[in-house]
Structures are given as C-alpha cells and as structure tokens.
Amino acid sequence: TMKIVNDKVVGIHYTLKDASGDQLDTSDGGDPLRYLHGAGNIVEGLEKALADKEKGDQVQVVVEPAEGYGEYNEGLKQSVPKAAFEGVDNIEVGAQFEAQSDNGAVSVVVTEVSEDTVVVDGNHPLAGQALHFDVTITDVRDASEEEIAHGHVH
Numbered sequence: 356t357m358k359i360v361n362d363k364v365v366g367i368h369y370t371l372k373d374a375s376g377d378q379l380d381t382s383d384g385g386d387p388l389r390y391l392h393g394a395g396n397i398v399e400g401l402e403k404a405l406a407d408k409e410k411g412d413q414v415q416v417v418v419e420p421a422e423g424y425g426e427y428n429e430g431l432k433q434s435v436p437k438a439a440f441e442g443v444d445n446i447e448v449g450a451q452f453e454a455q456s457d458n459g460a461v462s463v464v465v466t467e468v469s470e471d472t473v474v475v476d477g478n479h480p481l482a483g484q485a486l487h488f489d490v491t492i493t494d495v496r497d498a499s500e501e502e503i504a505h506g507h508v509h
C-alpha cells in the first residue's frame with residue numbers, strides 16, 4: 356500500500372474538537388477533505404501526524420497551538436477609534452473586516468464596541484487552542500506534476 360509522503364494527495368475524513376470536547380468542525384456528511392501532503396495545506400501538527408500512514412488508518416492527535424493556528428497574541432488585539440469605521444452600517448461584536456497592517460491585509464473580528472472605540476482582534480479564531488483531531492484516511496494517490504507545481508489538489 357501507498358504510504359503518505361510528500362507529493363501524495365491524501366483524502367481524510369476528520370472531526371475537530373476543542374479541549375472541552377466541543378466539536379468545531381467535521382467532514383462528516385460531506386466529501387473527504389483532500390490535501391497535498393508536504394505543501395502546508397493543513398495545520399503542521401496534523402500533517403506531521405499523518406506522515407507514513409496509509410489508507411484505512413485512523414489517527415487521533417492533539418495538535419498544540421504552536422503547530423496549529425498559533426499562540427494567542429495580545430498584540431493583534433487593537434482598540435480603534437469608531438471614526439475609522441465611517442461608512443460602515445453595522446459595527447457589532449462578531450463582525451469581520453479586512454484590515455491593513457504592516458504585514459498586509461489581515462482578517463479581524465470585532466470583539467468589543469463602546470461609544471467611541473471598537474476593539475478588533477486579528478488572531479485566528481482557533482489561536483491558542485489545542486486541536487483534537489480524529490482522522491480516518493480514505494485514500495492516497497500520487498499527485499500530478501501540475502498539482503505539485505501549484506501546491507494544491509485539483
């Protein structure tokens with residue numbers, strides 16, 4: 356059987372839970388997720404855990420933030436004058452915006468709204484969280500030259 360190494364296209368069914376067992380995401384009821392192994396298409400810790408496995412294998416892994424969506428960074432939380440949102444109708448907690456930063460465009464979510472200021476958070480929603488994955492490998496195949504060149508599955 357074909358083992359999972361770089362440049363293989365891998366299909367997985369997965370369930371992702373947080374540390375308290377709440378389900379965050381799953382492929383159940385849909386197609387398996389397909390990714391190109393070694394191309395950074397999925398979080399690093401999960402990619403590492405799947406290396407050398409093969410079709411039919413089940414993998415349970417806890418991915419720590421450093422190899423998941425990163426540690427929570429207080430510095431990515433910013434208080435912005437409400438005036439900066441001029442022209443935006445609904446500034447409410449949970450609203451998402453693209454913001455310009457020194458590192459280019461980042462997605463931020465509004466976490467607090469007060470009379471004059473809005474607090475936005477540029478952390479990934481799963482930053483700082485341990486990711487509990489339960490994965491079944493559904494298929495493994497060679498990637499095409501085009502897929503390898505593009506760094507993703509077609």
Ligand code: ZN
Pocket residue numbers: 505507509
């Ligand atoms: Zn492509």
